[in-house]
Amino acid sequence: MNRWLRHHRYALAVALRRLRLHPFSSLANIVVIALMLAVPILGASVLQSSQPLARQLAVAPELTLFLKAGTPPTAQQALLARVREEAGARIAQARLIPRDRAMAQLRADPTWARALDALPDNPLPDALIVTLRDSAAPAREAADLAQAWRQWPEVEEIQLDSEWVRRLESLLSFVRMGLGMLAGAVVIVVLATVFNTVRLQALTQREEIAVARLVGATESFVRRPFLYLGALTGLAASLLALLLAWLALTPLNTILGGFARSYGLDWAIRLPAAPDLLLSGLLVALLGAIAARLSVTRRTRF
Known part of the structure; x- marks a missing residue:
């Protein structure tokens, strides 16, 4: 057990060191993924906040x-x-x-x-x-x-007298479908970005990997730091996306709040619940690890 923890600690330290060694490329990849993630977070916020608004709007049908x-x-x-x-x-x-x-x-x-x-x-x-x-x-x-x-x-x-309800239901269905398609695009972006990043890292570390293999390093030992690199990239991008979405909601709520109050409504766009955000961040980190695994499988065999 101690050996297993020591190996994972070492892999995490190597992944963090590689992020520090290439700060600009690492930051660029994180920003690209975060910008893509911020859009569905904002869309989910609007969709979730619109549910109580539908009950505040007019009368029942x-x-x-x-x-x-x-x-x-x-x-x-x-x-x-x-x-x-x-x-x-x-x-x-x-x-x-x-x-x-x-x-x-x-x-x-x-x-x-x-x-x-x-x-x-x-x-x-x-x-x-x-x-x-x-x-x-x-x-x-x-x-x-x-x-x-x-x-x-x-x-x-x-x-x-329920035409407005039908239109609102159609609009919300359209938003749900759009968010689903956007989530698929985010998955592709995360996989492609992390895959390319880890591939370049593996190419630059060819000599180091070759020496490690000569002294008896196993395939999983060589691959593990890259998996942590992909997971850390996805996790950092999720945190940055959450920050960007929170910053974007501040001016949006200022504008929408005044508009809603003019109709006698109390409406503000809020971020999804904390468990949902945590689950989405873990999923993005898992996607990063999967992309890294796909990338280094054939790059670390010498």
Whole structure:
């Protein structure tokens, strides 16, 4: 056990020494990887912070069922009871708005009062307004209910007030897909950058590696410092990417905060949770080690 720890301590010390011996090239590689990592971190921050914003934005999705002219009050009450019974827990509220009450509400607004006085009779239909509960896919839920309720004989037309929800869901789905593709690009950049860096390191250390092999160094002993070099490069790039993302969020939140407050919203973009950031940093370090392993496998055999 002590021998194993001593070997890994030695490999880590060699990797740190090689980073110090080539500070400019090491820093350039770290900056390149960090810039690529900062973009998905910012994207994940926006996506995560947009979830509560969707709940703060307007009201829950509503469906307005316009009833056919001449539907008697008893049939309207029966329809209201049927909606509550069949929709069940999916709805938060269902209320009936008779045409006379709707007209009275419009007449109470001075903007509409004069225009309504010119009408010979009440043109408004009786309406049933259904407010849905919050769910994972409110737009799809509203569309399914509307499709079922359109088949009812008392319903003339249904208006969905959830178009904004559908658009927001589409936008968030697009962002998730974009982040997935960006994560794939980051993996390629990390692998290619670390692979090329370690390959150049191995070429410059050919004589040192050859001497080590002559005195009995094993393949794993020679390769281990390069693996630590790749892992340290990925870890340093992750820390720098986190710092860059944090610095970028400061001016962004200043601008977005004022914009959100003008709409009565409290919104700020925050970095993902610490466990997620730690896991992503470890994954990048692992990718660096894998790239180094692929690079030195054929370069250290003499």
